[in-house]
Amino acid sequence: MQQEFKAASDPKYLIIFGSVAILIVLIAAVNFMNLSTAQATRRAKEVGIKKISGSTRRMLIFQFLSESFMLSLIALLIALVLIRITLPYFNDLLGANLTLGLFRNWYTIPGLILFTVFVGFLSGSYPALFLSSFNPYEVLKGSVRNSQNNGRLRRVLVVFQFAVSILLIIGTMIMYRQINYMINKDVGFNKEQVIVINRAEAIGGKMKSFKETVHNIPGVVNISSSTAVPGRVNNNNGYMIEGRKDETFLAVSNWADYNFLETYGMTLVSGRNFDESYSSDKQACIINETAKKDFNITDIEKVRFMNPDDSGKIGYIPIIGVVKNFNFESLRNPIGPYLIRFQNEGMLWGYISVR
Structure with missing residues (x-):
């Protein structure tokens, strides 16, 4: 397994692990969208009051997207801290020599920032559009209801989330069986203590x-x-x-x-x-x-x-x-x-x- 992290390793492993990471980010984004739209009624009065006070729909969209960007930035900072803390233990476990290397290449930090903005936009765009579309008069009268299209989209997102989760669980089980097979396989020689x-x-x-x-x-x-x-x-x-x-x-x-x-x-x-x-x-x-x-x-x-x-x-x-x-x-x-x-x-x- 240690050889999988060397420079001459097969690039398909990088593609596989990168794809898994993207799927996990998509699940998190979809989960955020579902939670935001499901709790829309809690912020409906806030939207109604701001619209009556003169806020335009564009201003509300900017506010909700800013909140999403801020959450993505906080998640990025927490992830970097966790990587810094756990990376030495990960290297000891696999016998690798991986480093964080944020300042090794000029494009690393800009790339992380762009990715964070993309995730924030992806997860916050639909909730922002949905919340900003409320009619202030209906909101203040307490007659806000989720539209049929909104309910249908939420069901689609939930199905997508469960489908990707099941796919990742199946992939994890397959990888576990493969690793277990490699550990217990009789390779014809004694590979220990050499x-x-x-x-x-x-x-x-x-x-x-x-x-x-x-x-x-x-x-x-x-x-x-x-x-x-x-x-x-x-x-x-x-x-x-x-x-x-x-x-x-x-x-x-x-x-x-x-x-x-x-x-x-x-x-x-x-x-x-x-x-x-x-x-x-x-x-x-x-x-x-x-x-x-x-x-x-x-x-x-x-x-x-x-x-x-x-x-x-x-x-x-x-x-x-x-x-x-x-x-x-x-x-x-x-x-x-x-x-x-x-x-x-x-x-x-x-x-x-x-x-």
């Missing part, structure tokens, strides 16, 4: 000594380096299988060290993990169940991948194990073919994972 350090290349040639030092810290169970971690993947790489040169297979590739599977608590379905006692493992790979199925591999010991290196020379990559499928991308995406290749000491870029 610290991931990005830009491992900054350590340079001291990678081995760094990992040894960190591993000796009390409480550290394991440490691993890799070019990808669950949730952060490399591009797809093309492979061929020895004896099947007419076929090309695409798979996400991750170059990892001996401790990657143990650090993330991944389970081997068959075969074995990388082992320092086998020098040939530095050219080997471990595949996931999807790769075995999609590439039609029945016996991993009889299959070698073929992949050209930077010089164009074909390298042969034996398969030593099959790891249980794990979600290396969003839960929305199906689990695709995945290859874990051995990370040589000269490959310094990527991530460091500490459990």
Whole structure:
């Protein structure tokens, strides 16, 4: 969830949350209109007296709209105070680093003021027109009645308010179920109590000594380096299988060290993990169940991948194990073919994972 607040996140989330905010504002505006028109008789005498005293309809409309603008401004100030108070707790909850940033851009404050004026006009326009239309003589005689059109409009507004409220409640229930699903879903690895350090290349040639030092810290169970971690993947790489040169297979590739599977608590379905006692493992790979199925591999010991290196020379990559499928991308995406290749000491870029 934390990644949803990063700059490179999908903009559709901003559209969704913005739409929800607009719907909530619309509900509040409609509610204000309903309450104002429902309580019109309480202010009817005020309108009648002001009209007899010389107030025009335009002056009354200006008064009622001013009251609506003032309420919108007060609501804005209260909202800013609440944001200032609750934002640190919200950041702690999601691990985000959001700021209010009122003075970061020149258009922020003018935009808030324009939005406040718009909301005030939207919510106060109909009550202002309705209240200012009262006949002062009928008001003072106590014979003011809501017109049929006014009653019909109020019913429409109430239906709209309930429809939007039901829509938001349904959306909230769906989001709750999705979040609950993500929390309880078996993603194929242990995602708890793992610290991931990005830009491992900054350590340079001291990678081995760094990992040894960190591993000796009390409480550290394991440490691993890799070019990808669950949730952060490399591009797809093309492979061929020895004896099947007419076929090309695409798979996400991750170059990892001996401790990657143990650090993330991944389970081997068959075969074995990388082992320092086998020098040939530095050219080997471990595949996931999807790769075995999609590439039609029945016996991993009889299959070698073929992949050209930077010089164009074909390298042969034996398969030593099959790891249980794990979600290396969003839960929305199906689990695709995945290859874990051995990370040589000269490959310094990527991530460091500490459990």
